[in-house]
Amino acid sequence: MHVLVLGGTGFIGAAVVPALIRRGHTVIGLTRSAIAAETLRHAGGMPLAGDLAEPERWIANLPQLDAVIHAAGDVAAEMGAVDRRLLDVLLAKLAAQRHRPRFIYTGGCWLFGATGDDAATEQTPFSPLPAFAWMVPHLRRVLASRDVAGIVVHPAMVYTADGGVFSRFVRDARDRRPIRVVDSENTCWPLVHRDDLAELYALALEAAPAGSSYIGAAIDRFQVGRIARAFARRFALPDQTPQVVSADLVAAELGEWARGYARAQRLSGARAMAELGWRPVHLDVESEIAALG
Numbered sequence: 001m002h003v004l005v006l007g008g009t010g011f012i013g014a015a016v017v018p019a020l021i022r023r024g025h026t027v028i029g030l031t032r033s034a035i036a037a038e039t040l041r042h043a044g045g046m047p048l049a050g051d052l053a054e055p056e057r058w059i060a061n062l063p064q065l066d067a068v069i070h071a072a073g074d075v076a077a078e079m080g081a082v083d084r085r086l087l088d089v090l091l092a093k094l095a096a097q098r099h100r101p102r103f104i105y106t107g108g109c110w111l112f113g114a115t116g117d118d119a120a121t122e123q124t125p126f127s128p129l130p131a132f133a134w135m136v137p138h139l140r141r142v143l144a145s146r147d148v149a150g151i152v153v154h155p156a157m158v159y160t161a162d163g164g165v166f167s168r169f170v171r172d173a174r175d176r177r178p179i180r181v182v183d184s185e186n187t188c189w190p191l192v193h194r195d196d197l198a199e200l201y202a203l204a205l206e207a208a209p210a211g212s213s214y215i216g217a218a219i220d221r222f223q224v225g226r227i228a229r230a231f232a233r234r235f236a237l238p239d240q241t242p243q244v245v246s247a248d249l250v251a252a253e254l255g256e257w258a259r260g261y262a263r264a265q266r267l268s269g270a271r272a273m274a275e276l277g278w279r280p281v282h283l284d285v286e287s288e289i290a291a292l293g
Contacts, residue, residue: 007072080134185225193282
């Protein structure tokens with residue numbers, strides 16, 4: 001397939017692009033800079049110069065596509081408006097194609113509420129973090145569109161041993177200070193390694209029915225305190241007890257979106273495993289942290 005990946009040099013997209021290329025797909029990626037374009041070429045993709053916030057400037061340069069994977073985004077306050085404008089322009093462009101393309105939209109675990117001991121599934125009603133509430137009507141628009149075969153992937157908390165949602169722990173550890181956790185070290189997060197998530201996108205691209213949604217959770221829940229202590233051990237910190245900070249403090253430091261770090265959740269990836277044959281391989285978080293170079 002000829003696939004446009006939005007966010008192809010971002011944290012998630014940087015794993016999605018090579019995963020697609022390994023499976024024989026041709027990847028086009030939107031890039032805002034020469035450095036991003038070179039990064040994409042190095043991964044085997046073809047860069048298309050353009051800014052997500054100004055789709056009118058590059059939309060005419062799009063070739064015929066078989067699919068779009070929308071994995072772009074940030075935590076800026078205007079991201080909802082940027083995404084709405086993008087969908088307005090991009091869906092109209094795709095509607096004019098000869099063939100109906102597939103469109104994978106990225107939701108997220110923070111669109112679901114605190115779950116307690118019950119695992120959220122694709123049928124669980126949304127209760128989004130206010131900072132990301134705009135995503136719900138956007139993903140519903142994609143799923144309802146007759147012009148594309150819409151699919152949604154909801155990633156759990158995405159990590160690598162030294163990146164993604166673990167980045168803050170790494171910074172604390174390298175600065176030789178106690179590892180900070182938000183609200184409680186007993187808070188549980190659903191987790192997925194970036195590489196496992198990339199495989200889910202590839203499987204969804206190739207096999208997911210139009211109108212379907214999948215939760216990308218390889219580990220349904222994992223105590224954040226165990227993650228913090230694993231980093232403290234790896235970096236041999238003198239005080240290995242996590243430092244608990246309030247959600248108000250982290251929101252003041254990073255933005256209202258960061259209140260999601262205090263959201264205790266359990267999410268099930270069973271549907272993706274049963275229907276798409278998704279088989280995550282990164283299931284031992286503490287061993288991966290311990291093996292950091």
